[in-house]
Amino acid sequence: MTSIDQAVINEAAERLRTAAEGRVPCAPVRDLLGTEDMEAAYRVQQLLTAWRLNAGSVVTGRKIGLTSSAVQAQLGVDQPDFGFLFGDMDVSGGDVHMVRLLQPKAEAEIAFVLSDDLDDPDLGPADVRAAVAHAAPALEIVDSRVADWDISLTDTVADNASSGLYVLGDARLRLDEFEPRATTMRMYVNDVRVSEGNGAACLGDPLNALLWLARTAHALGEPLRAGQVVLSGALGPMARVAAGDRVHAEISGLGTVSATFTDKDSA
Template sequence: MSTDVQKAAELLAAAAGTATPCPPIRDLFADGDLDAAYEVQRLNTERMLAAGRRLIGRKIGLTSAAVQRQLGVDQPDFGALLSDMALGNGETVPAGRLLQPKVEAEIALILGTDLTSPDCTTADVRAATAYVCPALEIVDSRIADWDITIVDTVADNASSGLFVLGDTRVPIDDLEPADVGMRLYRGGELVSEGSGRDCLGDPLNAAAWLASTLARRGDPLRAGDIVLTGALGPMVPASPGDVFSARISDLGSVRISFAPEGDT
């Protein structure tokens, strides 16, 4: 393992531990070195698991064609979901819990069986999915001012923060994920909208990519895992006191609040 990988992992871990964003870490590696970036992510995930946190699933990022073009990539990325990243529907994010939060609405899959094929298809994902629910992902960055490239975000656990699952549980056969519509509100204001087709054409495409990628890495998705399949519309910055709610057709709604500044 290179010292640069270790240094990047330590910088990101320190930023999380001190609640002080760090400069971009991309200059430690060759341009676009995703293998090194995923190694940084792996080191810090192992660090978190050793501290008693528990892996409960994965998130998929960069599922928007526009964002991929912006970062100069042609594929999504992924990060780990840990048990203490989950908040209940309608709960409040404590002040100071995150550094630079942004909110996006997604479809979440909860798996009923393992997905171990390195050539996973959308049909495989459907067969493995126990149910589907609406979700909010609250992304965050340990990199100052969100000054990120693909290497920075991958190393930083795909800019993971927190997530919220809605209370609705819908069998996968009762909807077509590509056809859902999404509206995200901050208070009563519509701030983002999109559809299932804005997520790699179909959230199931994103999930099949993730399952195949993890299987090839020897770390496949397992029964019980939560899969956040990627944003259905643009992410929106969150400020203290904000209240966000998303409505996803055929799936229902999900809500999260941010504590006012100074609350404990």
């Protein structure tokens, strides 16, 4: 159990919220939380989530982070994490407006849309597979409120797993039509290949990542629900993006997904 008191949790959450609202990256919060206290980091995340819900946001799913060894190496961490997805994070079908982001990077993923609740303490692989209505190709636009992406595991967990926005491609395939572990991925920025990987790079199988999340969410008292979107975690390294960039990912057997970044006002 964490020994960090609520006042410190509040201070860390307020630092991250101020960075997000003011669009000025902040110092890491590990000076307050340390680098290993996951419980404290998730308490900060929960507080930020509560503030967002109180402001009218709606939870539409979860994102799994740090499932790829390549991304773990990029950030110097060694285990997955998760954050919440909100309705206004879905920017499928339109431009991605840089005004909503601070230090964006893109990564290609598989999105799972659930047909059933995953509310059981004894979930197994067959349970999560059966609960997937369909899969879709996805780009997650990760972001960090921490300056220069200078993050430890507690920094990214507290910061809603460095969430930003996400884009879903048009394909919708059932798991009897598409096997996540067998897929390969290539991602391009402005037609230059910047990342490649495969389903096995995501905890050995993206469905393993979904199982990890389902068990973790249940243990925390907030199980995954039917209709929610779950982003599997990256299939390969993430890449920086800037205004004017077009990102395109090809996920074999599933389809393609693209996004164009613009510095035009989203209003």
